[in-house]
Amino acid sequence: MEEYAVELRNVWYSPDRGNHTLKNIDLKIKRGARTALIGPSGSGKTTLFKIITRLLKPCSGSVCIKGSIGELEKHKVGYIPQQLGLVRSRTALENVLIGAHSRIGFTGTLLGVFPKKEVELALKYLNMVGIAPKADMKVYTLSGGERQRVAIARALMQEPEIILADEFVSNLDIVTAREIMDMMIKIKGKDTTLIIATHDINLARDYSETTVIMKNGARIGEISSGDLDQDKVKDVFT
Ligand SMILES: Nc1ncnc2c1ncn2[C@@H]1O[C@H](COP(=O)(O)OP(=O)(O)OP(=O)(O)O)[C@@H](O)[C@H]1O
Numbered sequence: 001m002e003e004y005a006v007e008l009r010n011v012w013y014s015p016d017r018g019n020h021t022l023k024n025i026d027l028k029i030k031r032g033a034r035t036a037l038i039g040p041s042g043s044g045k046t047t048l049f050k051i052i053t054r055l056l057k058p059c060s061g062s063v064c065i066k067g068s069i070g071e072l073e074k075h076k077v078g079y080i081p082q083q084l085g086l087v088r089s090r091t092a093l094e095n096v097l098i099g100a101h102s103r104i105g106f107t108g109t110l111l112g113v114f115p116k117k118e119v120e121l122a123l124k125y126l127n128m129v130g131i132a133p134k135a136d137m138k139v140y141t142l143s144g145g146e147r148q149r150v151a152i153a154r155a156l157m158q159e160p161e162i163i164l165a166d167e168f169v170s171n172l173d174i175v176t177a178r179e180i181m182d183m184m185i186k187i188k189g190k191d192t193t194l195i196i197a198t199h200d201i202n203l204a205r206d207y208s209e210t211t212v213i214m215k216n217g218a219r220i221g222e223i224s225s226g227d228l229d230q231d232k233v234k235d236v237f238t
């Protein structure tokens with residue numbers, strides 16, 4: 001079995017063939033590991049996630065997901081985007097079912113035709129994240145924390161081996177943010193790899209084993225998350 005869930009080698013990316021927003025990124029993340037990605041605004045965290053999910057293609061370098069460089073493993077990456085990417089006019093349940101699109105097919109997802117077993121699975125995940133009673137509520141009626149839970153359930157619906165969570169609790173109060181992080185760690189299987197992008201050093205220290213530090217599009221270091229403190233990273237954020 002391949003050791004690394006994610007392996008990037010010499011990845012460069014430029015949105016406009018001009019300035020590089022990712023510069024020579026080397027990254028190896030072991031299966032089942034919990035990794036935080038920290039760095040100031042604009043340092044390239046979201047871009048890196050989009051490269052891992054294959055929403056963006058690097059200008060050069062290689063991206064391996066579970067040892068494969070092809071698109072095959074794409075659906076094994078569950079992505080919780082910074083802005084969550086939920087369909088506000090659809091219900092929580094319908095949003096979670098979107099996570100099953102690789103099994104149902106695009107047309108089925110578009111037409112809202114879902115096999116019974118997928119609906120049952122979606123309800124199971126909504127139950128796990130604690131909002132099954134709101135399954136039939138439209139997303140625009142839900143609170144920020146409830147939306148965050150829907151986004152987790154949608155990612156789980158992909159039955160992912162790798163979960164990328166992009167600052168997805170940053171708009172919540174700290175108590176709710178931690179409650180949601182605790183829940184995600186509890187749900188995460190032993191073999192599920194979790195990568196969180198965050199500005200919050202305390203969150204990185206408490207919810208990851210290793211922290212990768214980004215600045216100006218480059219990976220400038222890696223540290224054991226237990227050793228993280230404001231002093232160690234003050235240069236990164238100034
Ligand atoms: N489509 C685009 N065209 C031009 N520049 C872009 C595009 N997308 C991102 N960038 C630039 O790439 C850089 C990295 O952006 P990115 O969103 O990856 O940063 P980030 O670390 O996620 O920041 P934040 O913490 O604010 O979310 C920024 O300077 C941004 O302006």
Ligand SMILES: [Mg+2]
Pocket residue numbers: 045046047082166167
């Ligand atoms: Mg970002």
